[in-house]
Amino acid sequence: MPLFQLLLCLITLGFGLLRLHYWVTRRNFIRQNDCQETPSLTGGAHFFGLDIVYLLFKWSKNGLEKLPLDKQFAFLGSTFKMQRSFRLIICTMDPRNIQSIFSLDAVSFGNHPLRHFAFSPLVGDGVMTMDGASHERARALIRPIFSRTHIENEAVYNVHVQKLIDLLPKDGSTIDLQPLFERLDLDSSTEFIFGESVASLDAADSLFVPHKFPTAFNIAQKGMGVRLRMLQFDFLHRDKMFWESCRTIRQFVKESVQRALLRRRKRVSPAEKSYVLVDNLIEATPDLGEIQDTLMNVFLPGHDTIGILLSNIFFHLARNRDVWHKLRQEVLGLTKITKSSLGRLEYIHHVINETLRLNPPVSNMTRIALKDTTLPTGGGPKGNSPVFVPQGTILNSSFQDLHRLRDIYGDDTEKWRPSRWEDLQLSNLAWKFLPFSGGPHVCPAKSLALNRVAFTVAKIVRAVDRIENRDPVQEYVPAYKLVTASQNGVKVALYKTAP
Template sequence: MALSYSQALIAVILAAVLNYFVGQVLQWWRLKTLTSQSSCAKPSTTQTRWPAGLGRLIRILGIRGDVLENWLGADFRSHGFWTFAIEAPLVPTASIFTAEPANVQCMLSKNFGHWGLGPARAKKFGPFLGVGVFTADGDIWARSRAVVRPAFQRKQVSDLSATELHVSRLLGRLGDQPGDDGWTSPRNVMPYIYRFTLDNATQFLFGESVESQLQSDVGEKEASETQAFEEAFHTATTGVGLKMFIGPFYWIVDCRSAFRRACRLCKEYTVRFVDQALAVHAETKKEEKEASEPVDDEKHSPEKNKGIFLRTLVEATQDRTELRDQLMQLLFAGRDTTATLLSWSLLCFAHTPGAWDRLRTEILTMFGPGGDEGDELISFESLKGCTYLQSSLRETLRMFPPIGVNGKQALCDTVLPTGGGADGSQPIAVAKGTPVLFTTYIMHRRPDLWGDDAHEWKPDRWSSGLRPGWSYIPFNGGPRHCPGEQFALTQAAYTLMRLARTFDRIENPDVGDVFEKGVGLIIQPKKVNLRFHRADVV
């Protein structure tokens, strides 16, 4: 006899419930065995009455002020340990939070194969960034990494000629219309910095800048297209950041038409550069075939000589979608990482007496106030030799790492080396599928790792050759270490050098918590209100 619709539905529900409970029993047995074998213990654990991450969503939406401090910081303080877990009804595994260097090293390096990003990362990032080095696991990630890595060779990263053009435009914007006393009017400099890093990153990645700093100087059509891309990119990145915070409710952002439209526009804009590079590649291969010998791209027309990064990618793959996704992911990292590093650095300099004077003295000693003779000394290597400049960047990345909260998912039953037991020192048995969030922001500010002044911006802590190991991972670590680290550091160092040559004083007139952070995937200040004094005005 055929089952009725209601009977079939009840059967499916009962089967699902049975499958869930059988899975829970099997998981319990596996973890019990693993716990016994590895002398594991449970971490400090909180039970929430809200199911499926709903409590986390309600709490985050109710937070006012600094989300990282008032959410994660408060949780770590309430548990009293640097690793804890949260269990929720209807969720098969607990969520583990850790700020322990040993656990981070285990996930990112020692037991790298036991941990992945999991399907949730692709669902949250995918509509905007597609599939690539920041969203994939396994063979797809390995291929993406292999495709991207050669494009970040030192030769490309150390070329500062294109950067100078965009920095000059930034200086013009920041220093325009000074008063008779040489001071500019206070303004939020973040929009200027983000446009600069967008122009610089697209120049490096696409071989052609979107010229967002020149919107008022270009034709109406070009300006409107650039502005639309800039606004869409901001909307999409903000949406991805919100997805990461609200966890399993990320689909709420996907339902917003503005987010979907922004993602579509960014992809359409980026793929134009991919098509240009593919056309050049096809023409080059055609000429090689006709000439029966390799054709040197460097001897081609200027149009073909643009975009070393994109040309390198095209040599590795001619898949249009793959190229677009790789560019989108690297643009996302290249624009925001450098922009926030510069924004936080300037804010810290403005609020640390004597810091800007020290930076400017070092820069003038190394390179002079400006001119052909001093400019010839500026290079990747000489910027690395500016001790206080490099220490300042390291300290800013300690206080404000680009990604404050990152996550992994256990790909198999495994063990974290510490965080369990009454004193938090025993290993923790972790079930397959368990999400573990490691909080770089909290770890970088632990007083027991960095001293009682861990919450203070002090570049001199790096002057004695400090080597903190896995306590300091602003660019991640292990096989997934960020390939663009040197690009971001070099661009930031060069920009600060040029700023220090141009302006002899910098001030933030705001009062209150000027270091309050905005909500997003990247840790960024809510605003950076600054005024500058031109060095050429006495």
């Protein structure tokens, strides 16, 4: 036998033996963990994800654009699988599975293979794109900063809130609050994170933003969404505007770090504290590249969250007059609106929690299996057996559907009803209420976000006597991006009686 043929046979034999060993090892793993099959969206007849394409076509012919995720859970149970683009996807809304993914077995699930290609041109390496020791290092860098009470400067944030209130028409004319809340979030977050506000609320025209950063960020964000959805075909993504926008933003961040270094040199007292995140980071690490990446890893997930939550709150307040009156009476009872005084109120936090329950800005979160592992439940005829999760599987955890569990929240889970929180205790809702995720990946800015939302809601409710819905569409129509917002905005009328 010629040498070339012998080598080819040996290579083929070796590859076959490796595959056999892998198959036997995996089968033993499945048996040892008593794993059983979980339901499939198309009954298990997968062909490179073409079954999903066929199903979408079938729904379209029947006048249905899609089968919403909540309907899929209703048909298949709290955990099911599908195949798309050669990739296995497991969807779950089961609290036990979500706890396993984000806490108990968090080391088996990660972000890097799923997000790094899509996000790194903008955010680099950090808590959003890294796993393992690199993730722990990035998280340790920001954890003490967000735990310091001096990081929140109420007076500075109030300046932005007051600018927004001054832009609100209070004569009953129709206005969409969503773009204004987005600008409030943009102005306050850029000042808090980078030390320089883009000042979008200073514009006389409510649709004009006189800064290159917002436009570049929106383009970059859309590009990241495209790259994320392309999964293993993401290398085909070509978008000149995406790369130009990433460079524009990274240059802004680099200049912000340089200005922070200059402020540090001019500081009178070394012990003088700053509420600006970049100022704190340069005290924590000398690595300028790490500082820039950290700033963007904080800005990207936090930029839209407060604006969307505020929009959703006022979306529901405009449709629930009794809640508005009760909330307004509670706020008017305060002598002064501060973090401390708001902490003593109950109903405003019921309103916030109910909005986070029904319309969480982060409605679902994905992870990828870094190795063969299991989920504790969802397999077998009764759906209570462990499920085998092969390496490379994408796990889609639906917080939105988790928040609609009837045995926890009652039979009217589709209704926005803040009073349900009079009988609910956050301490009893571990892994059943996750608007800010949980476990090692819980949002470090959770307290900051909740404080700012309560402060803004209280200020506006005090400044306005009445709110009316001006949107002919009554129901909440979600728009799914990297975050989930109202597709129709928040079209309302505001009234203020002259003193």
